[in-house]
Amino acid sequence: MKTGNFYGIGLGPGDPELLTLKALRTIQRADCIFIPRSDTKEDSLALEIVTGYIQGKTVREQIYPMTKDKSVLNAAWVRAAKEIHTEVAAGHEVVYLTLGDPMTFSTYIYLLRHLGELLPSDTIHTIPGITSYNAAASAANYPLLTGDEKMAVIPVPANTENLRPILEMFDTVVMMKVAKKLDEIIQLLEEMNLLENALFASYIGQKNAYLTADILPLKGTGKGYMSVLIVRRGRKEDSLQK
Ligand SMILES: C[S@@+](CC[C@H](N)C(=O)[O-])C[C@H]1O[C@@H](n2cnc3c(N)ncnc32)[C@H](O)[C@@H]1O
Missing domain, CATH: 3.40.1010.10 (Tetrapyrrole methylase, N-terminal domain)
Structure with missing residues (x-):
């Protein structure tokens, strides 16, 4: 047969x-x-x-x-x-x-x-299927990469301080498996003056999808489940291209 x-x-x-x-x-x-x-x-x-x-x-x-x-x-x-x-x-x-x-x-x-x-x-x-972060970036018209930029796609590490060198080294960092670490990441982004560069997206493509670039108010909301956080250093230049 x-x-x-x-x-x-x-x-x-x-x-x-x-x-x-x-x-x-x-x-x-x-x-x-x-x-x-x-x-x-x-x-x-x-x-x-x-x-x-x-x-x-x-x-x-x-x-x-x-x-x-x-x-x-x-x-x-x-x-x-x-x-x-x-x-x-x-x-x-x-x-x-x-x-x-x-x-x-x-x-x-x-x-x-x-x-x-x-x-x-x-x-x-x-x-292949469309990843959560690709869908999130498109939904927000948030570019991921241009020219010779480099991107890291990572699960959020247990120690969020380990994100610091990654955020310094790559033009764009896609953080997956955010869950309970959301508040700690927001704290770190604040310290690194990167809050305005970030995009948060949860339950993308689903009924309860939530997408925002206003990151600070997410602190303490427990909204980290089924979410990705994308941080792009060149975000401010993207916004200028109106
Ligand atoms: C086990 S991974 C699966 C990734 C999946 N294979 C993909 O291509 O996106 C689970 C993580 O993907 C992210 N994720 C999956 N679906 C998502 C969605 N609809 N919205 C936002 N993030 C999602 C979250 O970071 C979640 O913790």
């Missing part, structure tokens, strides 16, 4: 209009759709994004534990990879949906490692 194919698909940050045509067409052609969901969440945003396009298709949720225990996580990825392998080996076109871009800070990468041991490489395909 002919082997099927596996497609890891990036859905973008939440707005179904930010799906690529390639993602959409691949989802519409699929025999079986795998959707990851954490064991602490009732709803799957990935499912919501594609809900208009998957009527009549087999949808299988894979539950992933919200834990940092590597052996528990590894067992979940091995299980997920085996389930996917069974479908592909049966000749099916299988898709696996991920938020944002699959290759950017995504647990999809761990799944991919396990799938690589089970499936021939020419049956494994990844379709």
Whole structure:
């Protein structure tokens, strides 16, 4: 029997209009759709994004534990990879949906490692998605890079003082996984006189999306969850180009 194919698909940050045509067409052609969901969440945003396009298709949720225990996580990825392998080996076109871009800070990468041991490489395909920070920058008409500028994309470090040299070295710094560190970052930006250069964006592409360049009032609001902070040193020159 002919082997099927596996497609890891990036859905973008939440707005179904930010799906690529390639993602959409691949989802519409699929025999079986795998959707990851954490064991602490009732709803799957990935499912919501594609809900208009998957009527009549087999949808299988894979539950992933919200834990940092590597052996528990590894067992979940091995299980997920085996389930996917069974479908592909049966000749099916299988898709696996991920938020944002699959290759950017995504647990999809761990799944991919396990799938690589089970499936021939020419049956494994990844379709890129728009990252949260790309969507945020465009939504705010906030340039990321021009000319020979350099950009760093980083998860916020446990010690936010470690951000200082990164903010000094790069023209643009995209901070992801902001969460509880928002107040400390604001403090640092204030000290470095960079508050006016920043863009804050949370839940981009979703119903409760929030975008602001007025950073100081965010202090103490606890709004850091599902957010990115972008700081661009040349921001003031961008603003002059009216
Ligand atoms: C595990 S990473 C996933 C990144 C994702 N693969 C991407 O391409 O954007 C999770 C982090 O991405 C950022 N993020 C994901 N979705 C977001 C959204 N809709 N709005 C703002 N930030 C988001 C937040 O910093 C969050 O802590």
